[in-house]
Amino acid sequence: MDYLKRREKLYEWMDNEAIDLVMLQDNELRRDTSIRWLTGQPGDALLFLSSEKKALLVPWDINVAKLYASCDSMIPFPEYDCDPMKALGHATNRLKILQGAKIEIPSCTPYPDFLQYVDKIPDYDIICRKEGAKSWIERLRMIKDDDEISVYRALSALTNQIIDAIEQNVQDGRLKTETDIAMFIEYEARKLDCEGTGFTTLSAGAERSFGIHAFPSYTAAAFAGPGLSILDFGIVYHGYTSDVTMTFARGPLSKSQEARLDLVTKAFDLALSKVKDGASCKSIAQSVDTLFKKSRCSMPHGLGHGIGLQPHEAPFLRSRSEEEWKLAPGMIFTIEPGLYHPVEGGCRLENDILLTENGAEVLTRSKIVRL
Amino acid sequence: MDYLKRREKLYEWMDNEAIDLVMLQDNELRRDTSIRWLTGQPGDALLFLSSEKKALLVPWDINVAKLYASCDSMIPFPEYDCDPMKALGHATNRLKILQGAKIEIPSCTPYPDFLQYVDKIPDYDIICRKEGAKSWIERLRMIKDDDEISVYRALSALTNQIIDAIEQNVQDGRLKTETDIAMFIEYEARKLDCEGTGFTTLSAGAERSFGIHAFPSYTAAAFAGPGLSILDFGIVYHGYTSDVTMTFARGPLSKSQEARLDLVTKAFDLALSKVKDGASCKSIAQSVDTLFKKSRCSMPHGLGHGIGLQPHEAPFLRSRSEEEWKLAPGMIFTIEPGLYHPVEGGCRLENDILLTENGAEVLTRSKIVRL
Structure with a gap:
């Protein structure tokens, strides 16, 4: 650096x-x-x-x-x-x-x-x-320099490796509890020469996924049982953190659970389609609010935020932001629409985006995993 | 509560x-x-x-x-x-x-x-x-109420269970790396119905124990190889954290390494002997400074601090404190003398102390483990 x-x-x-x-x-x-x-x-x-x-x-x-x-x-x-x-x-x-x-x-x-x-x-x-x-x-710091972008490319590859391994291990039943998954991430991260996790891993089984940030962050309870489970994590490489959220959906799901999964996916795609040089962060977030409002839903948190040496940095993609943040090449930020229901549980889809001169590049590949 | x-x-x-x-x-x-x-x-x-x-x-x-x-x-x-x-x-x-x-x-x-x-x-x-x-x-909050003291008795028993298991597993060679140990603590804590760890576990093998707070906090490197390794951790039960540090000493050690281990043990005992209702935190810390000074050593951090819902709370046992903290029954705090050398490594001994009407009670049993 x-x-x-x-x-x-x-x-x-x-x-x-x-x-x-x-x-x-x-x-x-x-x-x-x-x-x-x-x-x-x-x-x-x-x-x-x-x-x-x-x-x-x-x-x-x-x-x-x-x-x-x-x-x-x-x-x-x-x-x-x-x-x-x-x-x-x-x-x-x-x-x-x-x-x-x-x-x-x-x-x-x-x-x-x-x-x-x-x-x-x-x-x-x-x-x-x-x-x-x-x-x-x-x-x-909002505009990452070439060294930082190189770090993020390497970091995203490591994050994706962990995402894939988690999906496989949950599918196979090898990772069973909230703690199993959180520990797996910590362990893999250090093995991959990462400094650790960028924030406390939030691993919430279907009983607890209604919380935006589950409390406690993870327990010995089962993960990925029937319903919606949320896993939010980031790993740190040369000081920089990734930040992704996967949702695990094990059927049978109710109609309204299905509708919310669909809505969150649509919200992610909608936001991504609006990412370009000069775009207003606030209006991207507002377009997602409008989408949710049509289905009588609302999101209790912001749509996304810059990442870097801190897990939350400028720019902020918020519909009620006081500051008028504009996207620019070199920015790396999350898009993370989510919906939460006290009984039916929560779902969130979060990936890290790099904006280059050529447009948006989705660096990470977390997703809604069907079980 | x-x-x-x-x-x-x-x-x-x-x-x-x-x-x-x-x-x-x-x-x-x-x-x-x-x-x-x-x-x-x-x-x-x-x-x-x-x-x-x-x-x-x-x-x-x-x-x-x-x-x-x-x-x-x-x-x-x-x-x-x-x-x-x-x-x-x-x-x-x-x-x-x-x-x-x-x-x-x-x-x-x-x-x-x-x-x-x-x-x-x-x-x-x-x-x-x-x-x-x-x-x-x-x-x-400095004076814990009966509910809090009950939580601390239970929490200390859980902490001691983990301390004993770590000692056994390191002796047996089952926990080999810094990460192994940090993960073991996280895993056991959640299994024991704890909320997690009270702060990032610091697990530093002999190559890195010179740091007061090792950076990164733990890596995939070996723990408890020849020389001095430090393990500083706390677990959280009903919101309250313990805070202990074990040092692992694997011989052959140099004379000055032996001397520092001895000095840290003496410092701990000296401080503990002065814990009583009304004692000045500053003068306890100063007595340890004097002991170290006689051996031409000095400690770069405070001697101890209150614990509770936060890992660092009042009262503070510091030799250069501006505030004149006095000990009183109901206080729970650490005593943690430590010495660090860029080549020979660091050692620290930290336990949690409860002061009752009947005097000091050492709640935890971390120690310098000889290997």
């Missing part, structure tokens, strides 16, 4: 915005994979980027950072008692930030913490805004 | 603080298990608590909430387009909050969002503070 090139893009933005220092933070309470995107450091760190184009990393675990991170210098976080304000105070010295300079802290900084920053670091102009560095990085 | 009794404690605090409405939020970006503690709802919801003692839950998934949540009323979050500000606007009407009343929003609300709340809900006094409702609930 060309981390320097990515940082250059941010330095350029800082220059335009007249920001002298950007601070990013990734910790247990507030994950920010932007640090990984900019340096390769997998987590638990602060990152300071100065207008002089210097990247100072402050990792919790220096041993891990030495193996993974690309930056100009690093100092272990414990040297600042793991206190971000102390670290910022020191970074301004080390990076020679002049008094009165503009320092942008993470947009997710809690209000009480913001007051403390302003109080403890009085010689600088501390900025915290929604449309700032972090949201700019998120915009940059 | 007596959710009503818990809410009563909060209503009492609201009365003292003259707060008319408390809003709590649990979502993907900012988890807050307080909602589960107060209602049983396992996640993804807003909770509004009024000074008139009414609890209004706004869950993302109404089907899941109907199964789990105890509250006075509920409205699905999608009815507000999953927008917390819209939901708050409506809650003030529904709960008949008078204009000018004090409304406390979550302490973790980002600064830019706080400005929006103030702007969009101008008729109320919007409060966001560090030492507010959320931190008060965290203080209440």
Whole structure:
């Protein structure tokens, strides 16, 4: 990955915005994979980027950072008692930030913490805004670069391998319970040199598939018994996650179960047919809403979302989105229509889509499996 | 669980603080298990608590909430387009909050969002503070009630069962890789009716045990080869997590590896000997620092932390803590001294401790296993 090139893009933005220092933070309470995107450091760190184009990393675990991170210098976080304000105070010295300079802290900084920053670091102009560095990085990250697209091609092949194996093993009765399937995915993923799963696998047999995100995520109960079962999972390769959902339908099904399966498939195809450069994410999602509404159904979640170093990234395909996201080549995102009924169960079909100059490419092949 | 009794404690605090409405939020970006503690709802919801003692839950998934949540009323979050500000606007009407009343929003609300709340809900006094409702609930949660202690006794028995099985299976060579062990834990946990693991299992063979939290968390590589391997895991029962770390030491070990194992064991015993009602968490942690310093070692993380619905809760046993936490009966927390070396590897020993009127009780039995 060309981390320097990515940082250059941010330095350029800082220059335009007249920001002298950007601070990013990734910790247990507030994950920010932007640090990984900019340096390769997998987590638990602060990152300071100065207008002089210097990247100072402050990792919790220096041993891990030495193996993974690309930056100009690093100092272990414990040297600042793991206190971000102390670290910022020191970074301004080390990076020679002049008094009165503009320092942008993470947009997710809690209000009480913001007051403390302003109080403890009085010689600088501390900025915290929604449309700032972090949201700019998120915009940059929407368009995957060639390295990232290569990773996604490899990742999708691995995901498809697992999808096929699951289908086969469920058909053959070798994977019987919700846990069997979740464990199979974890095991196969690590065997295929993946970092693991991108989020907790949701494996819900017919009794529990009414939940959008089943709780608990999986149990020792049977999977793929009579009715509709849902399996939602993603695996992580070089930090990037896939995100797919298969529905397993074991008959006999009721007429309305059949109708919903049909409707979800139609919704997926409809959405896919509208994917092209410049398309409005909101209007794609609204077209699916309209389709469902005709059959007196409604979907309680968004139609899709970008994927990358996080399982949910921009752009968001939502019918009630405030932001007007437009599709563009290089974007990788899910399309995942779903319908849920407290008695008849749920069904969802989710695949990962890459938009290229030549149009939509469906990277993964999850489907509704008939048993 | 007596959710009503818990809410009563909060209503009492609201009365003292003259707060008319408390809003709590649990979502993907900012988890807050307080909602589960107060209602049983396992996640993804807003909770509004009024000074008139009414609890209004706004869950993302109404089907899941109907199964789990105890509250006075509920409205699905999608009815507000999953927008917390819209939901708050409506809650003030529904709960008949008078204009000018004090409304406390979550302490973790980002600064830019706080400005929006103030702007969009101008008729109320919007409060966001560090030492507010959320931190008060965290203080209440430090002292486990009888129901919670019963859960922890059962949970510890299950955790110990898994600890013993892992030791046996590693000794016998049946669990060979990092992934084998992580999968074994997941599988056994679900079989024992647990919700799953409390955090990603960290399973690091001798090549990777230098990391405080190994990255990736586990791989297909060998576990428990010559040298020091670390296994850090927790399982979840009725929402509550255990948190233990075993170290596996396969000889021949170097003198300094032996010395560090010895030191970590001594540190654990030293800390445990100081656990009693009224003891200062900071001074316990400092006594371990002093012990390590005598051998020219230092620990890059805290000595321990409370556990409960979250894997890291108050009180915190840290030598450089700003807050002066004192131990009290009903607290359940970890003691987890560890030392890490980039070449010789890491070792950590972590067990869960319950403090009762009669003193410290070590709930779990993880240990340094010699191979």
